[in-house]
Amino acid sequence: MNVDVPTLVEQARQGRPRAVARLISLVEGASPQLREVMAALAPLAGHAYVVGLTGSPGVGKSTSTSALVSAYRKAGRRVGVLAVDPSSPFSGGALLGDRVRMSEHASDPGVYIRSMATRGHLGGLAWAAPQAIRVLDAAGCDVVLVETVGVGQSEVEIASQADTSVVLLAPGMGDGIQAAKAGILEIGDVYVVNKADRDGADATARELNHMLGLGEARAPGDWRPPIVKTVAARGEGVDEVVEALEKHRAWMEEHGVLAERRTARAAREVETIAVTALREKIADLHGDRRLGALAERITAGSLDPYAAADELVAGLTGHPAGN
Amino acid sequence: MNVDVPTLVEQARQGRPRAVARLISLVEGASPQLREVMAALAPLAGHAYVVGLTGSPGVGKSTSTSALVSAYRKAGRRVGVLAVDPSSPFSGGALLGDRVRMSEHASDPGVYIRSMATRGHLGGLAWAAPQAIRVLDAAGCDVVLVETVGVGQSEVEIASQADTSVVLLAPGMGDGIQAAKAGILEIGDVYVVNKADRDGADATARELNHMLGLGEARAPGDWRPPIVKTVAARGEGVDEVVEALEKHRAWMEEHGVLAERRTARAAREVETIAVTALREKIADLHGDRRLGALAERITAGSLDPYAAADELVAGLTGHPAGN
Numbered sequence: 018m019n020v021d022v023p024t025l026v027e028q029a030r031q032g033r034p035r036a037v038a039r040l041i042s043l044v045e046g047a048s049p050q051l052r053e054v055m056a057a058l059a060p061l062a063g064h065a066y067v068v069g070l071t072g073s074p075g076v077g078k079s080t081s082t083s084a085l086v087s088a089y090r091k092a093g094r095r096v097g098v099l100a101v102d103p104s105s106p107f108s109g110g111a112l113l114g115d116r117v118r119m120s121e122h123a124s125d126p127g128v129y130i131r132s133m134a135t136r137g138h139l140g141g142l143a144w145a146a147p148q149a150i151r152v153l154d155a156a157g158c159d160v161v162l163v164e165t166v167g168v169g170q171s172e173v174e175i176a177s178q179a180d181t182s183v184v185l186l187a188p189g190m191g192d193g194i195q196a197a198k199a200g201i202l203e204i205g206d207v208y209v210v211n212k213a214d215r216d217g218a219d220a221t222a223r224e225l226n227h228m229l230g231l232g233e234a235r236a237p238g239d240w241r242p243p244i245v246k247t248v249a250a251r252g253e254g255v256d257e258v259v260e261a262l263e264k265h266r267a268w269m270e271e272h273g274v275l276a277e278r279r280t281a282r283a284a285r286e287v288e289t290i291a292v293t294a295l296r297e298k299i300a301d302l303h304g305d306r307r308l309g310a311l312a313e314r315i316t317a318g319s320l321d322p323y324a325a326a327d328e329l330v331a332g333l334t335g336h337p338a339g340n
Numbered sequence: 341m342n343v344d345v346p347t348l349v350e351q352a353r354q355g356r357p358r359a360v361a362r363l364i365s366l367v368e369g370a371s372p373q374l375r376e377v378m379a380a381l382a383p384l385a386g387h388a389y390v391v392g393l394t395g396s397p398g399v400g401k402s403t404s405t406s407a408l409v410s411a412y413r414k415a416g417r418r419v420g421v422l423a424v425d426p427s428s429p430f431s432g433g434a435l436l437g438d439r440v441r442m443s444e445h446a447s448d449p450g451v452y453i454r455s456m457a458t459r460g461h462l463g464g465l466a467w468a469a470p471q472a473i474r475v476l477d478a479a480g481c482d483v484v485l486v487e488t489v490g491v492g493q494s495e496v497e498i499a500s501q502a503d504t505s506v507v508l509l510a511p512g513m514g515d516g517i518q519a520a521k522a523g524i525l526e527i528g529d530v531y532v533v534n535k536a537d538r539d540g541a542d543a544t545a546r547e548l549n550h551m552l553g554l555g556e557a558r559a560p561g562d563w564r565p566p567i568v569k570t571v572a573a574r575g576e577g578v579d580e581v582v583e584a585l586e587k588h589r590a591w592m593e594e595h596g597v598l599a600e601r602r603t604a605r606a607a608r609e610v611e612t613i614a615v616t617a618l619r620e621k622i623a624d625l626h627g628d629r630r631l632g633a634l635a636e637r638i639t640a641g642s643l644d645p646y647a648a649a650d651e652l653v654a655g656l657t658g659h660p661a662g663n
Contacts, residue, residue, distance in 0.1 A: 057646035147645070267628045276639065284635035285647065288622055289651035291656075299611055312607035316599065321382035322470070322606065323375045326613035333618075336437045 022050060024055045027288050029156040032095070037129050037156045044148040045133065045320045052144075061155035063096070063279070069179030069255070070164045076187040077211040081249040082164045086122050088252075088259045089160050093172040097153030098122075100132040101146055114336060131159065146178055147286045178282060180275060181206045183258070186225065188217035207261045210305055211253065213246035222246060240268055278285075298333055307332070346372060349380045353420070360452050360479045368456065368469040369426075378471065384478035386602070388420070389589055392502030393487045394527070399510040400534040404572040404581075406488045409445050411582045412483050419455075420476030421494040423455045434579040452476060469501055470609045501605060503598060504529045504588045506581070510549065511540035528565050529550075530584045536569035536577065544624055545569060563591055621656055630655070 018132050020039065028036035068085075082098060089096045089262050092334050122128040132150055146163065153161045163179055184205035208229075220242050226232060235241055243261045247254030269275035299308070311328060314320035343362070351359035367375050388563055391408075395401050405421060414417045445451040457575035470484065474486045486502055531546050531552075545567050549555060558564055566584045570577030592598035621632070634651060637643035 030604050052644075055644040059638070061640040063639060063641050166387065279639045280632065280635045282635075283638035283648075284631050285653060286645045287634055287638070287648040288619075290645055290651040291622055292615065292619050292651060294653055295613050295656075296611075299614055308607050308610065309603065311610055312605075314604045315382070315606035316386060316602045317608070318383040318386050321375075321378040322609045322613055323378050325606075325610040326617060329610060329614040330617055333614075 019050060022053050022057050026054075026155070028060070029152070030061070032126060032157065035127060038131070040152045040156070041131055041133075041149050043237045044152055044291060045145055047123060051148075055151070057336070058151050061201060063154065063157045065154035065161045066262075067150055067154075067161045067178065067180045068262060070162060070185060072185030072187075076185040076258065077249050078164055078185055079184055081211055081247065081255075082162050083122065084249040084255040085162060085258065086128055086248075087324070088255050090122075090125065090127055092259075094159040095127045095157055096129070097150075097156070097158035098128065098130045099146065099149050099153065099161060099163045100130070101149075129156070129158065134155060150178060177204070177285070180269065180278060180336065183196055183207045183209055183262070185209045185211055186221055187212040188215045188221045189236065202282075206240065206265050207258065208242055208244045209254075209258055210244060210246045210311045211249050214248045238240040238272065240265065240274075250269045271292050295333070299329060342373060345376050345380050349377075349384070349478070350476070355449060355480065357449065357452060360475060361454070363475045364454055364456075364472050367475055368468055374471075374629060378587060379473070381474050384611055385474045388473070388477035388478065388481045388484045389585075390473055390477075390501065390503045391585060392505045393485060393508060395500065395508030395510075399508040400543065400572050401487055401508055404508055404532065404570065404578075405485050405568075406445065406484060407420055407572040407575050408581065409451055409576040411578050413445075413448065413450055415582075417482035418450045418480055419452070420479070420481035421451065421453045421474075422469065422476065422484060422486045423453070424473050424486065426489045429646070451481070452481065456637055470605070473501060493533070493537040500527075500608070503592065503601060504639045506530045506532055506585070508532045509544055510535040511538045530581065530589050531565055531567045532577075532581055533569045534572050537571050540568055561595065563588065563597075587604045617657070622652060 020043070025039055027239070040054060040058075042048075044051055070078055070082055070085075079100075082100075085094050086098060100315075117334075122130060131149060131153075133145060150161055150163065182204050184207075186208065187210065207251050208225055210218055210225070225244055229242065231241060245254055245257045245261055247258060249255060251268055254338070266275070269278070308329065311320065311325040315322055315325055341367070348359050349361055352363055363381075363517065365371075366373055371377075393401055393405055393408075402423075405423075409419050409421060445453060454472060454476075456468060473486065482499065505527050507530075509531065510533065531548055531583070532540055533548070535541070548567055554564060568577055568580045568584055570581060572578060582625075588599060589598070592601070606643055634643065634648040638645055638648055
């Protein structure tokens with residue numbers, strides 16, 4: 018059943034949460050109207066400040082996100098929250114099990130909360146998240162917080178969607194090493210040591226400072242990622258995080274970095290959509306036995322996989338893949 | 341510097357480990373001679389029995405792999421071992437840090453051991469592993485054991501490369517749930533409860549039996565995955581694992597499943613190579629500013645990402661991506 022996209026977009030702009038939810042479902046589920054929705058959103062998006070939050074399980078990401086929502090709401094901003102779980106196949110408006118703290122915002126009309134699962138998603142995170150961000154942006158959110166569940170390569174991917182990346186840590190041996198292993202230490206624009214009332218918070222901050230080489234000299238005008246200590250559950254230090262975020266945003270605007278990042282992000286988005294489209298074209302070939310026939314020649318030893326891929330690409334693009 | 345591929349392949353066939361190692365490096369590193377190597381290997385491959393081993397860290401994968409190598413060597417088979425670490429960027433002939441037990445086979449000319457890292461690899465695991473398996477196969481290995489480090493989606497991917505998938509567990513609460521979460525429980529053809537001398541081994545086997553519904557009736561001719569208990573460090577139960585593997589292999593041959601799996605695997609391999617080639621074509625566009633120009637129009641709001649992807653795909657294939 019086709020929905021009236023212009024009306025839905027208009028309702029979303031007016032702040033109707035169900036319209037926002039509906040639009041996200043449309044772009045997330047690869048509906049036939051996906052392209053219509055994206056075309057309608059394009060001129061409206063580009064105003065939201067997108068903040069990514071990453072960190073190992075247990076550092077208090079959900080609590081920190083909730084505290085940031087409160088801080089931005091106090092300042093009168095409209096806030097979107099996208100909680101991405103790459104390991105789950107369940108998406109939707111329902112809150113994730115562990116986001117009890119987020120429920121305090123559930124009745125606030127100035128806050129949209131959406132959980133998104135991308136396991137098994139065609140194109141994965143890189144495909145699904147930017148489109149949901151675009152909906153929240155076009156719907157008039159001033160800030161979109163993208164929180165990821167779990168640690169891994171996909172987190173880094175999500176962080177690359179943000180204007181500013183916040184990396185959360187908590188006191189405890191090995192946490193920093195874990196983060197470094199997962200590759201998330203390199204991506205922070207702002208670092209938060211949460212649960213700073215626990216033993217070892219200063220040590221974690223020092224370790225971080227050392228690992229990131231924050232004490233070293235930088236070229237004038239370079240961004241030096243700040244480390245902010247918080248107790249998110251009590252709201253302590255959260256204003257300082259917002260301040261650090263706003264500083265980073267101002268720095269990015271001043272140095273043309275914001276436009277640069279957004280252009281790079283759009284380029285990746287286009288790339289992902291294009292690759293997904295091409296992958297679908299190939300998948301379509303499963304139906305007509307062409308790929309199966311090639312595969313049988315490979316198992317028989319009469320064709321190697323590269324020559325087979327050449328045939329496939331040639332059939333798709335009109336010229337061979339080459340090398 | 342070009343290598344003499346036919347000579348290298350001939351040496352590998354004769355069982356020269358350095359030739360095998362060199363060939364794997366050539367296919368792994370996407371060398372200019374990759375295609376030449378793959379073409380030379382095609383008619384020689386297809387004889388090895390490929391066994392995948394997956395399981396959470398700590399279940400004794402490396403020890404079990406080593407014990408299986410010993411068992412197959414006793415039976416006079418040539419064995420290849422591919423230890424895949426999706427989280428590491430380091431590949432090569434060097435053994436991984438934790439594979440001390442494997443070193444007992446290091447001087448055996450009938451065993452090839454290769455560790456492979458795929459983090460950041462273009463096309464990832466799906467791209468790199470099948471090619472290394474093909475080298476070991478063509479070099480005359482009767483059995484290729486593919487062991488993965490860590491748990492996750494990529495493990496499932498690797499398992500899908502195998503003829504037979506072995507899922508390892510060890511006694512301990514929650515292990516089964518972990519495995520189920522990671523999606524690896526569904527993929528086993530043979531299940532091994534290692535460290536069976538520890539408390540809880542029977543409970544783990546029962547839990548597994550229950551979760552997999554192994555007690556339920558099956559259609560005649562269906563494969564019922566066996567659960568084998570082992571103490572790999574002492575070699576206990578390992579012959580039973582080999583027996584289970586051979587039974588599964590015989591069952592697959594009898595029911596045409598082996599040919600089916602290999603054809604499906606080859607199809608996926610071709611698909612991955614083709615998609616990688618197309619992705620590279622798109623990446624090439626980064627250079628000529630076409631993608632950047634599209635991205636700037638998106639951030640300006642004058643173009644939506646789908647329309648941009650259409651333009652990109654049209655330039656690549658001569659016709660639009662459509663929907």
